[in-house]
């Protein structure tokens with residue numbers, strides 16, 4: 167039998183939903199990767215800082231022109247280094263949410279280190295904004311059962327997994343699913359040696375516009391993820407503004423923050439709920455690479 171889910175009930179009879187999410191990583195992935203041995207070279211930190219210097223304001227100016235509220239995920243170290251950042255985003259009407267302390271990669275840390283980083287980040291957000299954050303996105307979108315349990319314990323929604331095309335419950339956590347192919351990093355992130363050349367914004371804009379049409383047709387969530395240091399460059403901002411102009415001009419699309427989506431989802435009595443997939447164990451436990 168094929169599981170045939172009911173269409174997701176978006177509010178006010180809307181056909182689909184769209185969310186503009188930004189991961190304000192700034193230097194944090196670099197700080198994490200070089201935590202044991204920091205090189206003398208400055209090109210990567212300079213490149214990343216272009217977002218804080220110009221890309222982020224270009225992005226918030228664009229959102230103001232569109233009258234769209236975004237969801238900004240900020241590692242705590244970035245908030246500590248830029249104490250005006252979280253209050254500035256909140257003042258402009260945007261939502262701020264957790265994204266690790268030092269943008270820790272899940273595979274590098276223990277369960278306890280994750281819990282410590284999460285609790286330390288919540289404290290920074292409360293101290294800087296006066297509000298308790300309501301949601302989390304995992305650096306690099308990896309997750310463990312322990313992390314889900316901790317998010318549930320702290321009553322945080324999550325936006326890191328891809329187990330459905332609409333919001334869903336997993337282990338008691340509200341999941342607002344992301345998509346690699348509506349993320350700017352895989353197409354545009356280029357840090358020199360070894361990286362694939364960045365794709366054209368014209369080509370990717372066309373692909374995203376087609377994703378949007380399909381989200382409307384299939385009644386799904388268009389969860390866009392961008393980075394200020396990647397998509398804050400002029401031509402990419404113009405591409406995003408054209409795409410999001412189409413979204414705000416479409417009355418059948420609900421433009422929502424992650425918090426709006428989570429609140430709506432939790433208010434539904436009938437909503438997608440998925441259990442963690444139990445992985446069958448193969449009888450021969452040997453390892454093979456082929």
Ligand SMILES: [Zn+2]
Pocket residue numbers: 189191265269305306
């Ligand atoms: Zn990130």
